Amino acid sequence: MTPSDEFAVRVAAALRAGEPAVPDALLPSIAARTAHLRQQRHPGLMSFTRIALQGGAALAVGWLAITMLQGMRPSTGPFDSATRDDFTLTLSVPRDTYRVGEVIEPVATLTYRGPEDDVEIVSPFGPLGFGVARDGGPRVNPASWRINACEPTTMRRNVALTQPFAKSFGFSSSDPDHAFLNDFAADPTLRLPAGIWRLWVTSGQPGYCDPGSRELLLETSVQIEVLDGPITATASSDQFVLALTTQQTVFHMGDEFDVTATITYIGAGSQEISAGATGFLATAAAPDDRGVVTGPFSRDTCVWRAVLREGVPLAVAFPLDRSVWEPSPGRWDLVAVTDFAANNECSGPRVKLRTVVSIEIRP
Amino acid sequence: MVRRAVLREPLGQFAAPYHATQMKTDLVRRAMAGDHDAFVRIVDGALPGLFASAVSILRDRSVAEEAVQEAMIKAWRSFPTLRDPERVDAWLYRLLVRSCIDQGRRLTRIRRQTERLEAGAELRSEDSTAAVPERDELISAIGHLTVEQRVVVVLVYERGYTLTQAAAILSTPLGTVKSRLNRALEALRADLRVDRAVAEEAGA
Numbered sequence: 001m002t003p004s005d006e007f008a009v010r011v012a013a014a015l016r017a018g019e020p021a022v023p024d025a026l027l028p029s030i031a032a033r034t035a036h037l038r039q040q041r042h043p044g045l046m047s048f049t050r051i052a053l054q055g056g057a058a059l060a061v062g063w064l065a066i067t068m069l070q071g072m073r074p075s076t077g078p079f080d081s082a083t084r085d086d087f088t089l090t091l092s093v094p095r096d097t098y099r100v101g102e103v104i105e106p107v108a109t110l111t112y113r114g115p116e117d118d119v120e121i122v123s124p125f126g127p128l129g130f131g132v133a134r135d136g137g138p139r140v141n142p143a144s145w146r147i148n149a150c151e152p153t154t155m156r157r158n159v160a161l162t163q164p165f166a167k168s169f170g171f172s173s174s175d176p177d178h179a180f181l182n183d184f185a186a187d188p189t190l191r192l193p194a195g196i197w198r199l200w201v202t203s204g205q206p207g208y209c210d211p212g213s214r215e216l217l218l219e220t221s222v223q224i225e226v227l228d229g230p231i232t233a234t235a236s237s238d239q240f241v242l243a244l245t246t247q248q249t250v251f252h253m254g255d256e257f258d259v260t261a262t263i264t265y266i267g268a269g270s271q272e273i274s275a276g277a278t279g280f281l282a283t284a285a286a287p288d289d290r291g292v293v294t295g296p297f298s299r300d301t302c303v304w305r306a307v308l309r310e311g312v313p314l315a316v317a318f319p320l321d322r323s324v325w326e327p328s329p330g331r332w333d334l335v336a337v338t339d340f341a342a343n344n345e346c347s348g349p350r351v352k353l354r355t356v357v358s359i360e361i362r363p
Numbered sequence: 364m365v366r367r368a369v370l371r372e373p374l375g376q377f378a379a380p381y382h383a384t385q386m387k388t389d390l391v392r393r394a395m396a397g398d399h400d401a402f403v404r405i406v407d408g409a410l411p412g413l414f415a416s417a418v419s420i421l422r423d424r425s426v427a428e429e430a431v432q433e434a435m436i437k438a439w440r441s442f443p444t445l446r447d448p449e450r451v452d453a454w455l456y457r458l459l460v461r462s463c464i465d466q467g468r469r470l471t472r473i474r475r476q477t478e479r480l481e482a483g484a485e486l487r488s489e490d491s492t493a494a495v496p497e498r499d500e501l502i503s504a505i506g507h508l509t510v511e512q513r514v515v516v517v518l519v520y521e522r523g524y525t526l527t528q529a530a531a532i533l534s535t536p537l538g539t540v541k542s543r544l545n546r547a548l549e550a551l552r553a554d555l556r557v558d559r560a561v562a563e564e565a566g567a
Contacts (some may be wrong), residue, residue: 007548007551007552008520008548010497010501011501011505011516011548011551012520013498014497014498014501014502014505015419015502015505015516015517015520015521016520016521017498019411019415020414020415020418020424022410022411023414023428026409026410026414026428026431026432027403027406027407027434030403030406030432030435030436031399031403032430033432033436034399034402034403034435034436034439034440037436037439102448139389156383182485236468238511239510330427350439
């Protein structure tokens with residue numbers, strides 16, 4: 001674009017005068033970070049391709065299964081795969097960081113893409129086994145062993161076999177990690193203590209099954225981090241930051257909640273705000289989309305006015321009124337919402353922000 | 364229109380612009396089909412412009428590096444969904460701008476006060492034309508704009524996109540882009556006036 005006046009010409013000239021050198025490591029880093037990432041495929045293209053190539057209702061079912069797998073594949077979480085002898089094993093996790101107490105849900109898939117219509121594979125667990133290991137430590141288990149070890153599994157070509165996390169294993173009471181293993185075995189879901197963990201999936205165990213059978217030996221892993229301590233979720237606009245902080249993500253019935261929402265003005269100087277009926281800052285709890293509002297900050301239109309100074313947060317504890325919300329066990333989303341100048345009668349900037357942290361209430 | 368992101372041609376095999384354009388389109392199609400080497404070559408060609416824009420927007424080289432990396436990771440994952448292979452540059456800038464806005468807001472929150480001083484000093488120290496006082500003042504003043512204003516200024520004045528193209532890249536109405544640009548210019552003028560008044564006062 002041609003700058004429209006002399007000043008804009010000077011701005012353009014100033015910007016164009018020097019172009020910084022690209023750091024030497026930038027391109028190799030991008031290449032390395034993308035090399036093993038799977039691309040997102042457009043569902044429409046996939047359905048067209050599959051229907052065109054194979055046609056028929058049976059294969060439409062196959063497409064549906066693969067589309068579902070694509071849907072399960074997280075767009076941003078860790079992912080890795082291994083391929084050998086026409087088989088591809090993948091492991092994915094929705095996120096790369098979790099909080100202590102959060103359920104981690106890895107998903108593994110195994111796909112056969114060879115020339116045969118179907119093949120049989122054997123493995124002592126059925127047919128994929130998971131494992132977890134602290135960063136640099138020994139693997140805790142390959143899990144989900146079967147009673148009928150080495151029972152064959154039939155796989156159809158191009159039909160991905162998917163397996164969510166499962167575990168079943170034994171351990172000795174003299175094991176130095178006995179306390180962790182005891183808790184780990186008692187919980188059917190995957191929850192891990194704080195630290196860096198590697199999750200594994202394997203399709204076989206060398207030498208365990210009949211040497212004459214087709215035992216597929218494939219393995220892949222991803223790394224996650226489990227965090228402890230406070231968690232803060234934020235939402236921001238040009239001038240305001242809304243933050244919701246909880247000191248822990250797992251509470252027990254009767255625990256005091258140490259959760260705070262803050263709104264902070266990050267512009268220059270100060271800013272007067274006024275609020276509509278929902279107030280400057282409201283907090284709410286919502287399990288499974290059924291909301292429980294724990295108390296608005298104000299109730300009357302525009303009566304709440306305040307001057308926020310740059311960098312000085314306005315804080316609201318959560319919940320405002322414990323008698324309003326006595327949570328039952330389960331997972332809850334804690335929500336903080338700002339709604340300044342919610343109607344035309346109020347002055348000041350209009351700012352609607354919303355942020356959420358998830359917690360679990362245990363009996 | 365200034366376009367500095369030039370595709371590097373292997374072995375000088377394709378010298379004519381048409382062939383370079385065609386080759387680039389071929390590379391894009393290969394990247395869309397999952398060819399990682401083709402993707403890396405596209406990024407290689409676009410990187411100087413992308414990185415320069417990120418530095419101009421974010422005023423911090425290390426954060427700019429992170430923004431470029433995040434944008435390119437998103438680009439690789441989303442390549443199969445690219446609608447128009449011939450407009451891959453605009454698409455990459457769209458991803459970059461989003462990444463810069465995210466990083467910029469984070470920066471604003473974390474170190475609003477120190478950002479201006481550090482970034483201005485850092486850019487000046489690397490700049491071959493740092494001896495030009497007005498450019499120093501302008502670059503410093505651009506650092507005082509909001510991230511959204513900087514994005515528009517960089518796209519239009521540094522990268523040479525039209526307002527309509529910038530609006531498309533930002534997925535923002537044309538009127539919003541115009542008003543952001545006007546406000547940015549007003550803020551720059553005001554900033555320079557204040558700087559000069561302070562300098563004159565100090566001189567007096």
